[in-house]
Amino acid sequence: MTDIKLNAVERTEFGKGAARRLRRASQIPAVLYGHGGEPHHITLPSHETFLALKHSNALFDIQVDGKSTLAIAREVQRHPVSRDIEHVDLAIVTRGEKVEVDVTVHVTGEAAPGTLVSLEYQALTVSADATKLPEGVEVSVDGRQVGDQIHASDVVLPTGVELVTDPEMLVINVTAQPTAEQVEAELEEAEAEAGIEHDAPESEESAEDDEAAKDEE
Known part of the structure; x- marks a missing residue:
């Protein structure tokens, strides 16, 4: 796969409020780190990054102020409900480097x-x-x-x-492949361990009521 180019911008604001403002502006907070250098806090274009991350182990060409840095995604944080990307950790790599x-x-x-x-x-x-x-x-x-x-x-x-x-x-x-009987037995065992009880069918309940009535007589 060829390098996926993403144009990034240095990030100067931090915190949850700043992150929410970035995401509303279709930007994703990210950090670029590795090779002994200081971490670079950047923002990435939301739509392009979303499409790029559909490719597992994609190689990114991150462009910041005209400078190119190769990186791979190490961690992608997503919203638990919407699954929108909230933050990306990018590890710097070099051509020929084993990762x-x-x-x-x-x-x-x-x-x-x-x-x-x-x-x-x-x-x-x-x-x-x-x-x-x-x-x-x-x-x-x-x-x-x-x-x-x-x-x-x-x-x-x-x-x-x-x-x-x-x-x-x-x-x-x-x-x-398990038989139907084996599947049913495993299901009953799992329900028993979970403490799940099923109501008796109406016919069985009626029979139990009749027996109770006879005992009272």
């Missing part, structure tokens, strides 16, 4: 009939050139049988990308 990032695991293909594919870990930590970071990795389960397991070391990574995650970590587990 560690998390890449999403995408499951492809269809396992054998009667199987259940469980994705145990949704992301792997890898190391790669800052300018060649993968957005994700694909793992095929085509034709996989009950009992098959795919560990981190089995995942094929792009050229130049090294695995950092424990190679023995279980990523995908293929098991037998």
